[in-house]
Amino acid sequence: MHVWSVANQKGGVGKTTTVVTVAGLLAEVGYRVLLVDLDPHGSLTSYFGYDPDELEHSVYDLFATKHKINREGVERLLLKSSHDRIDLIPASTAMATLERKAIGEEGMGLQVAKALAQVRDSYDYVLIDSPPVLGVLMVNALAACQHLLVPVQTEFLALKGLERMVRTISMINRARSKSKKLSFTIIPTFYDRRTQASVSSLRELHNKYPNEISNAVIPVDTKFRNASIRGLVPSVMDSSSRGVHSYARLLRSLLERQKQEVL
Template sequence: MTSTYTFFNHAGGVGKTSSARDFGYELAHRARQVLLVDFDPQGNLTSFLGADKWNLDSSSTLLAALLEDDPAAVAGSIPPAIEVHGLHLFPATIDLAIAEAQLLAKMGRERRLANILGQLPQHYDYILIDSPPSLGTLTVNALVAADAVITPVATRFKAVDGLPGLTRMVNELQWVKPNLGFAAFLPTMYDQRNRHDTEVLELIREQLSPLGPVLPPVRYRAADHNDASMNGQPVAVYKPGSEAAKDMTEVVTAFLALERQE
């Protein structure tokens, strides 16, 4: 059975893409078969995994499969996934932005990605989708394709202020995806030395626990996370044994424990 999760927060700058990358790598490191889907035309997940998005063309992405009008031809339009760092990846290029406008005129536009993922030639234990930080058609597809949502939340008051809009959108999507909810909230950019961050972390736990589990925080280690992204590597590959890598190990351990309880 495949578990599909979309990493989504409509606020940018919360560590969403690096969290999806490192979360996926940690799962793969534990012998899970993992597919990452970069569904953001900016292609940051693609870059953060070392794939050169500027030398990829649209045939490497899911664009053709998304826009295919014949359901019987969708499987033939799915490109091979890229293998990188023990993961499989469907990359993104700016060409994926074409789908944002063209999907509006398509039948079943909200379910296109879900249909594609249901026809993959290979089994995966986990599919992790990195959605755009927006509320457009691609994001709706990414959310409808998921079993549940993993939401990174920066330990900043501004990030907390945006959560009511996020939860409202997920609730509204139940028109097309019944029972869509939050698999977990992931506090990010946490500085335990900062009283502000500690207070916000407690606020996150207080406000969000009724909606879904709150995972251990990922501490703010700019050098490790930024340098790993610039080098196109998961943080555990770039700096194995680092505190940044240990944080994600703890996060995934907690998440898998939650799955076993279900």
């Protein structure tokens, strides 16, 4: 089972769109995919028609049970998505209280990793949607994954948010052994080649992060919004859209990287 987290310490950069689009493309070629919504705002949960304010069970349960995580408890959290090969562990608004409750609690950064271990034989890929805040939920996302996807809107303020995220990754890697360093891929999003802001921001990303930036650049595409309105993964809504083609290119490079790491 491969676990990819999607994170950035700035909101509105395309994290949820990245999660649902990559998940849809994986599912379309036959993989079983689990999505985990770690953002208390619950955008990923809402995408598939669930109300984070009304759910009886959510990611919050993993922290309420502390060290008593078992397969039955994790399976109780699973919800169906609009795609038959994609399941969801949803978020709830109660998760907003976790930062305060986690103070002084040991082992709270590994709860999601422990939960995923219980269902590792049920899924080929897990994609985790992280909150834009460095805290216990993002720490769980980073601890659980083998690779990190960092969407970055191609505009100046988003580049500043990326700098914070890169510092966080560096801090985490200093505490890890060489064989367990967290690798990451930067994904330029909301690209509009007609604007100087997008063009100059993309150039700066290539200059500062030549080894981490993806060659797949995600354009502004209204088809993403249309898909979210209907609760469909974008590749099902319109497989020919520019945005889906760009994410397909990203996925091919990620799978190739994964293959090379195994060799």
